[in-house]
Amino acid sequence: MRTEAPVQVIPGDRPAFDAAMHDLVQDRVAGRLFARDHTLWGPAAESEASKRLAWVDLARTSRAIVEPIAARRQALQADGIDRIVLCGMGGSSLAPEVICADAGVDLVVLDSSHPDAVRDVIDTDLARTAVVIASKSGGTVETDSQRRAYEQAFIDADIDPATRMIVVTDPGSPLDEFATERGWTVFRADPEVGGRYSALSAFGLVPSGLAGVDLEVLLDDAAALVPVLQDDVPSNPGLQLGALMAVAAREGVDKMVLGDTRTPSVGFAAWVEQLVAESTGKDGTGILPIDVGSTSAPNFVDATNDSMLVSCGPAEGAPDASSGWSAHVDAPMGAQMLVWEVATAVAGRLLGINPFDQPDVESAKDAARAMLDGDTETWTPDFVDGDVQVFTAGDWLPDGTSTVAEAVRALLGRLDDEHGYLAVQAYLDRDRDAVVTDLRDALARRTSRPVSFGWAPRFLHSTGQYHKGGPAQGVYLQVTGAQTQDLAVPDRPFTFGEFIGAQAAGDAHVLGSRGRPVLRLHVGKPEGLATLREDVG
Template identity: 60%
Template sequence: MSSHTGSAAPGLVLRTGVPDTAAYDEAVAGAVAEGLASRIASHDADLWGPEAAEEAGKRLGWTGLATASRPLVADIEALHAELATQGVHRVVLCGMGGSSLAPEVICEAAGVPLDVVDSSDPDFVRRAAGERLSETVVVVSSKSGGTVETDSQKRAFEAAFRDAGIDPAGRIVVVTDPGSPLEESATQDGYRVFRADPEVGGRFSALTAFGLVPSGLAGADIGGLLDEAEAARPDLEADSADNPGTRLGVLMGRAAVDGVDKLVLADAGSAYPGLGDWIEQLVAESTGKDGTGILPVVVEHLDAPDFGRQATPDSVLTAIGPRTTFLDGLEPPSGYTVAVDGPLGAQLLLWEYATAVAGRILGINPFDQPDVESAKAAAREMLDGAGEPPRLRFSSGAVSVFADGASGGDWLPDGTDSVPDAVSALLDRLDPEQGYLSVQVYADRHRDAGLARLRPALAVRTGRPTTFGWGPRFLHSTGQYHKGGPATGVYLQVTTEPEADLEVPGRPFTFAEFLTAQAVGDGRVLAGKGRPVLRLHVASPEHLDALVRELV
C-alpha cells in the first residue's frame, strides 16, 4: 500500500492509502482531464448521463452556497436576538434526514444545544413537547413540505403550545422550499417562513436555510461556517490532481467498482464527532441504487473495540479528525485508507464534491432516491389497514419474534424458539465476503441509547461491517441503500411498545401506530427484495436492556 498526503484547500488535509498507486493516479488524472470538478461547479447536468440530466439540472445549487446563503445570516441572527429578548433560548428542530443531520453536527461542533426531534416514537415526542415550552422555539424543516414525521411532530408541538397558553405563531419557525404545501399553510398560520434554495437536494442542504436557520438560532457561528466553505471552494472547483474532493471521490468510486464498497468512518479526535452520521446519509442515499453503491459504516471512534474488525477486504478505513497518523504502518486487507481533517464548513463541501465524483464513476444519478418512496407507501398501506398483518413466528418472554424475507421467511429454521437462536440464524445468512448487518432500532434514542451497544458487539461477533440506525431516522439516510444497493445485507429490527401512546392531532393514527407501520412497512419492502429481516418486538421499554444483555 502506498499513501499520498495533500492539503491544497486551506485547512483541509487529505491522506489516502491505495493498493495500486499507478492505477489510482491514472484515475485521478482521468477525472482532471474530464474537468469533473469545474463541470460540477458550473452545474453541468450531463455528467451523470442522459437519464440523470433533468434531476441533476435542478440539484447542483449546493456548489455556490458559501456565497448564495450569505444574506440569510443577518436575518437569522436578527431573529436569534429577538427571541433572546423574549427569554426564548431553547431551540427544537423537527426534521428528518438532511433537515436534521446537518444542524445537529453544526451545533455539536459549535458547542451549542439543539434538541433534535427526528422520531415518531411517542415517548420521545411527548418528552420533547413537554419541556420548557415557555422558553422554546420550534424550527419545522421539510423540503417537500409533506414529510409525515415532521408534520406529526409539528402538530404535537402546536397542541402543546396551545395547551400552555402560548400562541404557536410566535414560537414556530418554518424552513421549506418555495411553493411547498408547508409554505402555504405556514404563511396562512402566521409563522415565520424561511424559503430554502429549491435547486439543492435535501442531503446536500447543509449550507442552505435547512442547516443554517436552526444552527444560527441555537447560537452557532453560521457566518464562520460559510467562511470555511468559501475558503475551500476554489481548490475544490479546480481541475487539479491535488484537488481533495476529486481525489476522495475517485478513491471512493474506484474502490467500490473493485468490490471495496464499505466506507468505515471513525472519529479521530475531531471537534464534530457527529459528522459521520451526516456523511452516512449523504453517501448512502446518493450512491445506493441500481444494485450498486457505497455503504458508510459509522464506528464511534478509532479506539472502538470493533474498528480493527471492520478492516475487511471490502472496506475503506476512514478517519475524520487530527489523528491522521493512524495511517502510519496500517496495512488493511483492502489496501484502502483515508484520513481527513479540516474545518467543518470545508469538510461539508469536500464530501459533497467527493460524493458527486463517486456517483459519476459508479454510473448512477447521485441526486435521486428512487427506493425511499417504497417504504413510505408500505407504511401508509399498514396505517390504512390494507397490508397483511406481520406473521408471528414465536414469543419468548417479553419478546415477540417476526421473520420475513427470502421465501416468505423460510430462512428461519422451523423449531427456532429462542431469541439468541433466531439472531444466530439471521447472522448465518451473512455473506462472508460482501455481506453486512444492519441493526435498526425503533425506540427513544435518548432514553434507550444503550441499545447502540448492539452494533460493536455484533460487529465483533460476525467480523463483518455492521451499521446501526435509529428508526425512522435512518429511513431518510441508509434506507435508500438497503433497498436500492447491492443485495448483501441482513437486517435486525428492534421495536418496542411505548410507555404511553400519543395522539397525532388531526390525524387518524397515533405516534405508536405510525412508528410500527414504518418498521413493518420497511421490513416488508426489504423482504420483498429477498433480504432476510428479523424483528424483535419487546413488550415494554423496561425490557430492552435485558434484550441487549441476551444478545451481547
C-alpha cells in the same frame, strides 16, 4: 495541528486510482461541477441534476439569510426564548445537529416518531422553546406529525404558535402555504438544492444560527476551499476522495468504515452516512458508509477486506494506515461538508449512478402508508419467547426455531463471509433506550463482519436507501419495543405509536420482498432491552 491538505488518501490499487484521477482531470469534472454542468452523470440523470446543483454556490449565496437569522435569534432571546428544537428528517436534521455539536452549541433535534421521545421533547421547557419545522417537500410525514403535536402543545399552553414556530421549506410547498397563512416565520430554501446537499443552505443555517452558531465563520471556511475544489488538478481533495470511494467500490471494497478522531465525537459520520448511502446506494451498486464512532472501535480495528477506513477530525488521533484503502479528512466543519458533497457527486459519476435521487426511500414510505390505511395484512409474530415477540420478513427462518437466540443465530448465519453486512435498526427512544447502541460493537465482534446501527426513522432517510437499492449483501435486525404511553397525532387518523410501528413493518416488508432477510425483536417492556442486549450480543 491539522494536516496540510484537507484530505489524505491511500488507495489500495494505485494504478486504478491514478487512472480514475487522470480521467476526472482530463474531463474537467471539478470545473464543470462548479459551473453546474448537469450532463456529468449521463443522460438518465440530466433531468434531476439540472435542478439539483445550486449547492456548489451556497458558501456565497447563503450569506443573504445570515442577518435575518440573527435578527430572529435576537427577537427570541429578548422574549426569554433560548431553547431551540429542530423537527426534521435526513439531511434537514443531521447537518444542523453536527454543525451545532462541532460548535459546542445546544440544539435539540426531534427526528423520531416514537411517542415517548416526542412527548419528552415537547414536555420539556415549553415556555422557553422555539421550534424549527424543516421539510423540503413540506409534506414529510414525520415532520408534519411533530409540527401538529408541537402546535397543539403551544395552543394548550396559551402560547401563540406564530411567536414560536419557524419554518424552513421550499417556496410554494404545502408547508410554506400553511405557515404563511398563519403568520409564522418562514425561511424559503433554494429549491435547486437537494436535501442531503443542503448543509450550507437554509436547512442547515436556520436552526444552527438560531441556536447560536457563528454562520459567517461556517460559510467563510467553506468559501475558502471553493477555489481548490473547482480546480481540475490531481491535488483536488474532492476529486481524490470521490475517486478513492468509487474505485474501491468497483474493486469490491464497498464498505466505508467511518471513525471520528475527536473526543467526544460530534456525530459527523452520521451526516456522511446519509449523504453517501442515499446518493450512491441504488441500481444494485453503491458505497455503504458505517459510523462506528471511534477509530478504536470494532470494524475500524480488525477491519474486513472489503472495508475502506476513513477517519475524520484532527490528525493526532488518526491511525497509521500504511496499506489498503484508507483516507483521513480534516478541515473546519463548513469546508469538510463541502468536500464530502463534491466527493460524493464525483463518486456518482465514476460509479455510473445519479447521486441526486433516492428511488427506494419512497418504497418504504408507501409501505408504511399502506400499513396505516389497513391495505396490507397485519404482521403477526412467528413465535414468542418470554417477553419478546419474534417476527421475520422473507422466507428464511428454519422450521422449529423457538427462541430469540436461535433466531439471531439463524439470521447471522445468512451473512456472507466475504461481502455481507448486518444492519441493526432501533425503532426506539434514542435517549431512554441508548443501551441498545452497544449491540453494534458486540455483533461486530461476534460476526467479524461490518455492522451498522441506525435509529429509526432517521436511518430510513439515510442508509435505508442503500439497504433496498444497493447490493443484496445485507441482513437486518430490527429492535422495537412497547411505548410507555402512546401519543395522538392531532387531526390525523393514527397515533405516533401506530406510525412508528407501521414504519418498521413497512420497511421490513419491502426488504423481505427483495430477498433481504429481516428479523424483528419486539420487547414488551423498556427494561427488557438490557436483557436482550446480553442475549443478542
